Amino acid sequence: MTATAADYAWFEERFADLAEAYCFTLVHNLPPSDVLTRLRGRTEPSQTGTAAIVDAAFDLLDRSDNARQFIAMTTVGDWTLLIEPNGYLGVTEERALPASAGTRWVSHFVNINGVDSFLWAEDTVNRLTFEPGFPDHRWGTAPDELLDAMHHSGFQFWDEVSDTAENLAAEAAFALTEHLTGVHITPELLQDTAFICGSAEIG
Numbered sequence: 001m002t003a004t005a006a007d008y009a010w011f012e013e014r015f016a017d018l019a020e021a022y023c024f025t026l027v028h029n030l031p032p033s034d035v036l037t038r039l040r041g042r043t044e045p046s047q048t049g050t051a052a053i054v055d056a057a058f059d060l061l062d063r064s065d066n067a068r069q070f071i072a073m074t075t076v077g078d079w080t081l082l083i084e085p086n087g088y089l090g091v092t093e094e095r096a097l098p099a100s101a102g103t104r105w106v107s108h109f110v111n112i113n114g115v116d117s118f119l120w121a122e123d124t125v126n127r128l129t130f131e132p133g134f135p136d137h138r139w140g141t142a143p144d145e146l147l148d149a150m151h152h153s154g155f156q157f158w159d160e161v162s163d164t165a166e167n168l169a170a171e172a173a174f175a176l177t178e179h180l181t182g183v184h185i186t187p188e189l190l191q192d193t194a195f196i197c198g199s200a201e202i203g
Helices: 010-014 032-038 050-063 093-099 147-153 169-181 187-192
Strands: 022-028 042-048 068-076 079-085 104-110 116-122 125-131 134-139 194-201
Touching: 010 169, 022 169, 032 068, 032 079, 032 093, 032 194, 042 050, 050 068, 050 079, 050 194, 093 104, 093 116, 093 125, 104 169, 116 169, 147 169
Parallel strands: none
Antiparallel strands: 022 079, 022 104, 042 194, 068 079, 068 194, 104 116, 116 125, 125 134
Protein backbone atom coordinates (compact mmCIF):
# COMPACT_ATOMS: atom_id res chain seq x y z
CA MET A 1 0.00 0.00 0.00
CA THR A 2 2.25 2.77 -1.27
CA ALA A 3 0.39 4.94 -3.80
CA THR A 4 -1.20 8.19 -2.65
CA ALA A 5 -3.05 11.03 -4.32
CA ALA A 6 0.26 12.89 -4.62
CA ASP A 7 1.50 10.20 -7.02
CA TYR A 8 -1.21 11.23 -9.48
CA ALA A 9 -0.97 15.01 -9.10
CA TRP A 10 0.31 15.18 -12.69
CA PHE A 11 -2.94 13.91 -14.21
CA GLU A 12 -5.02 17.10 -14.28
CA GLU A 13 -2.11 19.29 -15.33
CA ARG A 14 -0.78 17.09 -18.13
CA PHE A 15 -4.08 15.71 -19.43
CA ALA A 16 -6.49 18.58 -18.83
CA ASP A 17 -8.90 17.66 -21.62
CA LEU A 18 -9.31 14.10 -20.37
CA ALA A 19 -9.32 15.12 -16.69
CA GLU A 20 -12.47 17.22 -17.17
CA ALA A 21 -14.63 14.11 -17.60
CA TYR A 22 -13.59 10.47 -17.74
CA CYS A 23 -14.07 6.92 -16.55
CA PHE A 24 -11.05 4.67 -15.94
CA THR A 25 -11.67 0.94 -15.47
CA LEU A 26 -9.32 -1.99 -14.84
CA VAL A 27 -10.49 -5.56 -15.45
CA HIS A 28 -8.43 -8.57 -14.36
CA ASN A 29 -7.46 -11.42 -16.69
CA LEU A 30 -9.91 -10.49 -19.43
CA PRO A 31 -8.59 -9.31 -22.82
CA PRO A 32 -9.95 -6.13 -24.42
CA SER A 33 -12.01 -8.02 -26.98
CA ASP A 34 -13.80 -9.99 -24.26
CA VAL A 35 -14.46 -6.89 -22.17
CA LEU A 36 -15.95 -5.17 -25.21
CA THR A 37 -18.14 -8.19 -25.90
CA ARG A 38 -19.42 -8.14 -22.32
CA LEU A 39 -20.33 -4.49 -22.76
CA ARG A 40 -22.15 -5.41 -25.98
CA GLY A 41 -19.78 -3.20 -27.89
CA ARG A 42 -18.32 -3.01 -31.37
CA THR A 43 -14.84 -2.18 -32.62
CA GLU A 44 -13.73 1.30 -33.65
CA PRO A 45 -10.49 2.49 -35.31
CA SER A 46 -7.46 2.40 -33.00
CA GLN A 47 -6.05 5.66 -31.64
CA THR A 48 -2.70 6.63 -30.11
CA GLY A 49 -2.57 8.77 -26.99
CA THR A 50 -5.28 10.42 -24.94
CA ALA A 51 -5.59 13.53 -27.10
CA ALA A 52 -6.70 11.31 -29.97
CA ILE A 53 -9.12 9.27 -27.88
CA VAL A 54 -10.73 12.41 -26.45
CA ASP A 55 -11.28 13.74 -29.97
CA ALA A 56 -12.62 10.37 -31.13
CA ALA A 57 -14.98 10.14 -28.16
CA PHE A 58 -16.59 13.51 -28.77
CA ASP A 59 -16.76 12.87 -32.50
CA LEU A 60 -18.60 9.59 -31.86
CA LEU A 61 -21.02 11.24 -29.46
CA ASP A 62 -21.83 13.81 -32.13
CA ARG A 63 -22.19 11.25 -34.93
CA SER A 64 -24.34 8.93 -32.82
CA ASP A 65 -26.53 11.70 -31.38
CA ASN A 66 -25.15 10.90 -27.92
CA ALA A 67 -26.17 7.25 -28.24
CA ARG A 68 -22.73 5.58 -28.19
CA GLN A 69 -19.79 5.79 -25.79
CA PHE A 70 -16.22 5.54 -27.07
CA ILE A 71 -13.93 3.14 -25.16
CA ALA A 72 -10.14 3.01 -25.50
CA MET A 73 -8.45 -0.16 -24.21
CA THR A 74 -4.98 -1.53 -23.63
CA THR A 75 -3.39 -4.41 -21.75
CA VAL A 76 -1.29 -3.62 -18.67
CA GLY A 77 0.17 -6.82 -17.25
CA ASP A 78 -2.75 -9.08 -16.30
CA TRP A 79 -5.24 -6.25 -16.60
CA THR A 80 -7.21 -4.53 -19.31
CA LEU A 81 -7.43 -0.76 -18.91
CA LEU A 82 -10.51 0.96 -20.31
CA ILE A 83 -10.65 4.74 -20.71
CA GLU A 84 -13.93 6.45 -21.53
CA PRO A 85 -13.52 10.18 -22.22
CA ASN A 86 -16.70 11.86 -21.01
CA GLY A 87 -18.08 8.38 -20.19
CA TYR A 88 -19.43 6.40 -17.28
CA LEU A 89 -20.20 2.83 -18.38
CA GLY A 90 -17.49 1.47 -16.08
CA VAL A 91 -19.26 2.68 -12.94
CA THR A 92 -22.79 1.93 -14.15
CA GLU A 93 -23.77 -1.11 -12.08
CA GLU A 94 -26.29 -2.39 -14.61
CA ARG A 95 -23.47 -2.72 -17.13
CA ALA A 96 -20.41 -3.26 -14.94
CA LEU A 97 -21.65 -5.93 -12.55
CA PRO A 98 -22.67 -8.47 -15.23
CA ALA A 99 -19.45 -7.70 -17.11
CA SER A 100 -17.41 -8.46 -13.98
CA ALA A 101 -18.40 -12.16 -13.95
CA GLY A 102 -15.41 -14.26 -12.88
CA THR A 103 -13.09 -11.29 -12.50
CA ARG A 104 -12.22 -8.14 -10.54
CA TRP A 105 -13.54 -4.84 -11.87
CA VAL A 106 -12.31 -1.49 -10.50
CA SER A 107 -13.61 1.76 -11.96
CA HIS A 108 -13.71 5.46 -11.15
CA PHE A 109 -15.46 8.33 -12.87
CA VAL A 110 -15.67 12.13 -12.85
CA ASN A 111 -17.86 14.34 -15.02
CA ILE A 112 -17.61 17.99 -15.98
CA ASN A 113 -20.02 18.94 -13.18
CA GLY A 114 -17.84 17.34 -10.51
CA VAL A 115 -20.08 14.31 -10.03
CA ASP A 116 -17.88 11.31 -9.25
CA SER A 117 -18.11 7.60 -8.42
CA PHE A 118 -15.88 4.66 -7.51
CA LEU A 119 -16.86 1.01 -8.02
CA TRP A 120 -15.08 -2.16 -6.92
CA ALA A 121 -16.81 -5.35 -8.07
CA GLU A 122 -15.91 -9.01 -7.78
CA ASP A 123 -17.66 -11.64 -9.91
CA THR A 124 -20.89 -9.62 -10.39
CA VAL A 125 -20.98 -8.49 -6.74
CA ASN A 126 -20.66 -4.82 -5.79
CA ARG A 127 -18.06 -4.84 -3.03
CA LEU A 128 -17.75 -1.08 -2.66
CA THR A 129 -19.25 2.03 -4.20
CA PHE A 130 -18.80 5.60 -3.02
CA GLU A 131 -18.38 9.15 -4.28
CA PRO A 132 -14.67 10.04 -4.01
CA GLY A 133 -15.59 13.57 -2.95
CA PHE A 134 -17.75 12.18 -0.11
CA PRO A 135 -16.04 8.98 1.10
CA ASP A 136 -17.95 8.81 4.38
CA HIS A 137 -21.00 7.43 2.57
CA ARG A 138 -20.23 3.97 1.18
CA TRP A 139 -22.25 0.96 0.15
CA GLY A 140 -21.71 -2.56 -1.20
CA THR A 141 -20.99 -5.88 0.49
CA ALA A 142 -17.65 -4.68 1.94
CA PRO A 143 -18.08 -0.94 2.51
CA ASP A 144 -15.42 -0.72 5.24
CA GLU A 145 -12.85 -3.26 4.03
CA LEU A 146 -10.70 -0.61 2.33
CA LEU A 147 -10.95 2.12 4.96
CA ASP A 148 -7.24 2.03 5.81
CA ALA A 149 -6.32 2.12 2.14
CA MET A 150 -8.77 4.96 1.53
CA HIS A 151 -7.22 7.05 4.31
CA HIS A 152 -3.74 6.30 2.98
CA SER A 153 -4.76 7.16 -0.59
CA GLY A 154 -5.77 10.64 0.47
CA PHE A 155 -9.56 10.79 0.56
CA GLN A 156 -10.89 13.52 2.86
CA PHE A 157 -13.30 12.17 5.47
CA TRP A 158 -15.55 14.53 7.38
CA ASP A 159 -13.52 14.37 10.59
CA GLU A 160 -10.35 15.12 8.65
CA VAL A 161 -11.49 17.93 6.37
CA SER A 162 -9.25 20.95 6.42
CA ASP A 163 -10.14 24.34 4.97
CA THR A 164 -6.60 24.65 3.67
CA ALA A 165 -6.05 21.13 2.35
CA GLU A 166 -6.43 20.64 -1.39
CA ASN A 167 -9.21 18.26 -2.35
CA LEU A 168 -7.51 15.46 -4.28
CA ALA A 169 -10.44 13.06 -4.53
CA ALA A 170 -9.83 12.22 -8.20
CA GLU A 171 -6.14 11.58 -7.60
CA ALA A 172 -6.97 9.49 -4.53
CA ALA A 173 -9.27 7.37 -6.69
CA PHE A 174 -6.31 6.57 -8.95
CA ALA A 175 -4.26 5.63 -5.88
CA LEU A 176 -6.97 3.36 -4.45
CA THR A 177 -7.36 1.70 -7.85
CA GLU A 178 -3.63 1.00 -7.82
CA HIS A 179 -3.99 -0.53 -4.35
CA LEU A 180 -6.68 -2.91 -5.66
CA THR A 181 -4.99 -3.79 -8.96
CA GLY A 182 -1.27 -3.19 -8.63
CA VAL A 183 -1.44 -1.17 -11.86
CA HIS A 184 0.36 2.17 -11.79
CA ILE A 185 -0.98 4.56 -14.43
CA THR A 186 1.81 6.75 -15.84
CA PRO A 187 1.87 9.81 -18.11
CA GLU A 188 3.81 7.80 -20.67
CA LEU A 189 1.14 5.10 -20.75
CA LEU A 190 -1.55 7.67 -21.48
CA GLN A 191 0.51 9.64 -23.96
CA ASP A 192 2.17 6.91 -26.01
CA THR A 193 -0.15 3.90 -26.03
CA ALA A 194 -1.77 2.72 -29.25
CA PHE A 195 -5.22 1.94 -27.86
CA ILE A 196 -7.53 -0.76 -29.10
CA CYS A 197 -10.85 1.02 -29.43
CA GLY A 198 -14.52 0.22 -29.39
CA SER A 199 -17.87 1.70 -28.52
CA ALA A 200 -21.01 0.65 -26.72
CA GLU A 201 -24.55 1.91 -26.54
CA ILE A 202 -25.30 4.32 -23.75
CA GLY A 203 -28.24 3.35 -21.57
